[in-house]
Amino acid sequence: MRLDKFLKISRLIKRRTLAKEVADQGRITINGSKAKASSTVEVGDELVIKFGQKVVTLEIKALKEAVKKDEAEMLYHVVKEEKVTN
Template sequence: MRLDKYLKVSRIIKRRTVAKELADDERVFINGKKAKPASEVLVGDEVEIRFEHRHITIEVTFLSDKIMRNNPPMYDLVSDKKVERPPLS
């Protein structure tokens, strides 16, 4: 499944265009490598997303093309780090 679609369907990011923009800005990594929006995501992959104020790392546990209530969790949260920005002087 495409990275941008996975991030939307798994509800990590609300809109696919936002997921695409993050990947285009080189802020998404799959197994430690920079990922493009069309990069393939597989079960067992570790995905790191660097938002402005936090960095999260997840492990992909399930893939589905549709958001459904009875689907198992699509990821396990590995880490969630808050990132402090240096003060402006």
């Protein structure tokens, strides 16, 4: 599954276009490598996403084409969440 689509379906980022922008800015890595919006993600991959003042590390648990809002968090597991200090 494409990275931008996973981020939208999992509701980590609300819109696919915004997910593409974040990936193109180099703020997302998959298993330690910089990711593009078109990068493929698989179950077991580790994502590191930089959101403004925090860095979130996730592990992908499942991939689905569509999920309900309350089931979206079952697609990933938050490994750690850190605040970034300047």
